[in-house]
Amino acid sequence: MNSIILQGMRVFGEDATYNNGYLQIKNDKIVSLGESHKNQKNFKNTKTFTFPENYICIPGFIDVHMHGANGFDIMDGNIKSLESIQKAITQEGTTSFLATTISDEKSSIEKALDNIKQTIQLENKKENIKKAEILGIHLEGPFISPNKSGVQLKESIIDPDINLFNKWQELSGENIKLVTLAPERKKGKNLIKELIKYNVLASIGHSDATYQEIVEAVNIGANHVTHLYNGMRGIHHREPGVLGASLLNQKLKAEITVDGIHVHPKMIEFAFKYKGADNLIAITDSNRAKYLEDDTYQIGGSTVIVKEGRAITSDGTLAGSVLKMNVAFYNLLKFTNCSIEDAIKMTSTNAAKQLSIFNERGSLKPSKYADIVILNDKFEVVMTFCKGILAYSNYEST
Numbered sequence: 001m002n003s004i005i006l007q008g009m010r011v012f013g014e015d016a017t018y019n020n021g022y023l024q025i026k027n028d029k030i031v032s033l034g035e036s037h038k039n040q041k042n043f044k045n046t047k048t049f050t051f052p053e054n055y056i057c058i059p060g061f062i063d064v065h066m067h068g069a070n071g072f073d074i075m076d077g078n079i080k081s082l083e084s085i086q087k088a089i090t091q092e093g094t095t096s097f098l099a100t101t102i103s104d105e106k107s108s109i110e111k112a113l114d115n116i117k118q119t120i121q122l123e124n125k126k127e128n129i130k131k132a133e134i135l136g137i138h139l140e141g142p143f144i145s146p147n148k149s150g151v152q153l154k155e156s157i158i159d160p161d162i163n164l165f166n167k168w169q170e171l172s173g174e175n176i177k178l179v180t181l182a183p184e185r186k187k188g189k190n191l192i193k194e195l196i197k198y199n200v201l202a203s204i205g206h207s208d209a210t211y212q213e214i215v216e217a218v219n220i221g222a223n224h225v226t227h228l229y230n231g232m233r234g235i236h237h238r239e240p241g242v243l244g245a246s247l248l249n250q251k252l253k254a255e256i257t258v259d260g261i262h263v264h265p266k267m268i269e270f271a272f273k274y275k276g277a278d279n280l281i282a283i284t285d286s287n288r289a290k291y292l293e294d295d296t297y298q299i300g301g302s303t304v305i306v307k308e309g310r311a312i313t314s315d316g317t318l319a320g321s322v323l324k325m326n327v328a329f330y331n332l333l334k335f336t337n338c339s340i341e342d343a344i345k346m347t348s349t350n351a352a353k354q355l356s357i358f359n360e361r362g363s364l365k366p367s368k369y370a371d372i373v374i375l376n377d378k379f380e381v382v383m384t385f386c387k388g389i390l391a392y393s394n395y396e397s398t
């Protein structure tokens with residue numbers, strides 16, 4: 001039996017926070033947590049890690065929108081690339097994620113979908129996997145608006161197609177969990193109805209829709225927004241657009257890239273004040289350049305220049321990010337002055353609830369998976385546990 005005690009730091013449990021707390025892991029689950037001094041008798045003959053009081057123990061981060069890291073991309077379509085991404089992102093405290101595709105030739109998308117399915121199937125047969133878990137697929141495009149395509153290739157964008165989606169869902173092994181689409185496109189609302197029927201999240205993104213078109217999309221089941229502010233019709237006093245609808249409608253949970261580049265810190269604060277901690281989901285939208293040196297890279301069919309934390313094409317278009325989830329966590333605290341409890345909601349809990357997996361992830365509670373990250377007082381990752389397995393450690397005294 002794999003039994004581990006983490007103790008000494010502040011533990012942010014689902015129901016309470018414990019100063020000088022502890023958390024006990026057995027196999028892949030959390031079995032107990034509380035105040036360390038009250039439970040010393042339970043620690044005998046158990047592997048124990050002791051941390052300073054100013055460290056924090058929080059749920060592992062869940063990234064529902066990320067494309068790559070460490071030189072690899074989801075669209076590479078091979079198992080080695082996926083595994084390299086999975087291992088790399090444990091360094092930032094990410095314990096699970098949605099592998100995110102982009103608009104591309106159908107054959108390239110299908111290759112990526114099949115590869116993700118194969119990787120998930122292989123991992124289901126193994127134990128003690130020291131890497132972040134793939135929760136499913138975020139299909140970002142190709143059912144989007146060419147007017148709001150961003151760095152995605154316009155020639156690969158097509159109208160929403162129910163038959164094509166169903167083909168891809170079957171090819172993926174039923175692993176598509178979220179689809180970004182522009183509801184104003186022909187048959188966009190029909191696709192939303194199809195997604196809802198199969199419990200797939202319908203996300204409004206890369207959209208030039210009007211406010212009224214978004215209201216209609218929400219009324220038939222859309223309940224998610226892809227990277228708030230970016231790739232969408234903005235607010236005008238005579239036409240609130242996608243952004244206005246996204247901010248006003250509390251049925252919509254909104255992703256937001258919290259790097260201070262994609263969205264100005266004050267606009268992140270604005271979204272937090274208007275949407276609240278329960279309705280925002282921090283994402284990285286990271287590309288293959290994350291963890292690499294500043295340089296020029298080929299990303300999504302475009303040449304992208306990465307410099308000082310910014311990834312742009314030659315015409316200045318943002319091309320994803322090199323953001324890490326622990327930095328997003330810190331930025332939420334800095335930009336919004338929110339509590340650690342609220343930052344946990346926006347980096348873990350809300351994503352788990354949106355994906356209907358909160359019964360097993362997204363908070364620290366007995367019987368849930370031991371997806372855990374320990375952060376120091378600078379919000380750097382000290383340890384990451386994926387289902388009870390130590391997947392990353394930067395804590396020398398252990």
